[in-house]
Amino acid sequence: MSDHAADPATETFVAHRNLLFTVAYEMLGSAADAEDVLQETWLRWVKVDLAQVRDQRAYLVRITTRQSLNRLRAMKRRKEAYVGPWLPEPLVTAPDVAEDVELAESLSMALMLVLETLSPTERAVFVLREVFDISYDEIAAAVGKSPAAVRQIAYRARQHVDARRPRQAVSASETRAALASFQRAVETMDLQGLLDVLAPEVVLVADGGGVKHAALRPVIGAEKVARMFFGGLRKVEGTLTGEPTVVNGNPALAVRLDGEFDGVLAIRVEGARITGLYYVRNPAKLTRVESETPLAVR
Template identity: 55%
Template sequence: MAEDAFTEHRPLLFTIAYEMLGSATDAEDVLQESYLRWRGVDPAEVEHPRAYLVRIVTRQSLNHLRAAKARREEYVGSWLPEPIRTGPGVGDDAILAESVSMAMMLVLETLNPTERAVFVLHDVFGYTHGEVAASIGKTEVTVRQIAHRARRHVHARRRRFEPDSDAGREIVQRFLFAASTGEVQALMDLLAPDVVQISDGGGKVVAARHPIVGSADVARFVLGVIRTTTEATQVEYATYNGMPAARFVTDGELDWLVAFEIHDGRIAGLYGMRNPDKLHRAETVLPLDRGGNSPWKP
């Protein structure tokens, strides 16, 4: 049955759409559109359902991505991917964890739609150049050229990724304790010298409009934010996008969350999400799947 095949591959299809779009909401829209298209196909005439579904989702994602590019040019303040709560299984696949990390998703955002599709399908999910070419309607020669260009671009900008771990969570806990007690030096000791803090309020709530760089400036910013919290605010630890994170809940409502990028025992990046439109799915652990394909090429 068509529904059975779609359900079987849904985690893989969602993961592809999310990595291409940076939005769980848009990814769900793509899956809905793709399912309707799949329902119009006779499964008996499809030799490889998974490949066929990947092709549909890829092309629908490309359409959404091209439209989203225009919207994001008008976005108020810094843009961050819609955070997704990830389970322990994501951390077991280092490639998957890195590919959905905030840092990597921001790098992917700098690619054009076709480059992003090629990189995601080939370098993350392990599809051959020929399979990618069939998915996006390009020649294999063209896909090889795009893949080389996209890979060079990504590798020049990405930093070494460390997935959520007990050690990383301990660093986050020490950081938040230092922030709550106002210990500036203790904060700075936990921050990398070139740490970057990015906030996304979407123009709907108060948030820093531009990235803040450097341990001293980030420490001052964090202390300023902590002063705005009340005794009713509770801090909960979780994992988002394969990274250790803290959820700030006030009166039972998720007010904001911060994902932490850890490198060599220090915090290299803080990604603060306050945009309420992007927090509405933050309670649900979404299933991600890379399909068991070959890892990224060096």
């Protein structure tokens, strides 16, 4: 440990590790892949002559971005073969993440699904500029484009995302209230109560990864979603419980079946009603829901 403490490369990497993980996760939507990217970043970083590096943080972000872009292109093939809808890997996050409104929005399941519709370069540019406020020159060096090209990419990506993100920001308290109403209606099998909290055009996306039972396509419409929930609950052998938690900086439910972890339910709220339900059941994506994952934007 004393050798590591005296090693400038290690000290710098450790100091920026949470930032680098957050950059990789925002780009990939997968904590496991983000950890692999950090390992690849470290292997490249220790070979760098630090005396030649003017801004070590920017240099590390550049390496992480390039490795994330490589990983993102490889992940495309995995997602094409994925069974059913693909959702980001949920992270239990600390209270300070929820307090950073912009970071919490960028980490939300709803917005991360929007980011999935961008090209790899568009996603990298959007994330680095909008979430981490990195300069166009630094982004250009990271993605291998000119600053002028990066400005155009950022403009297009922002337009694309703005057209698909919620029209009005929703507070955490509003989301918690909608989630509590949803949970109460489901637990009491109150059909009208559930329909009251669901927007007419609500979309349910469930990710079982072919390992756990889940709808193979998004379910659209309040009545269809309500029927699916109540129909599914009647078939459950055991006791389902939901515990409020904070996932990706936003209120969510940790769902357990007879005390065993079953999945994470996140929501999107607009106008006090739920417009999106995102249920992750794939066990491979539930490895970070028992403890907090530290994130950072600086």
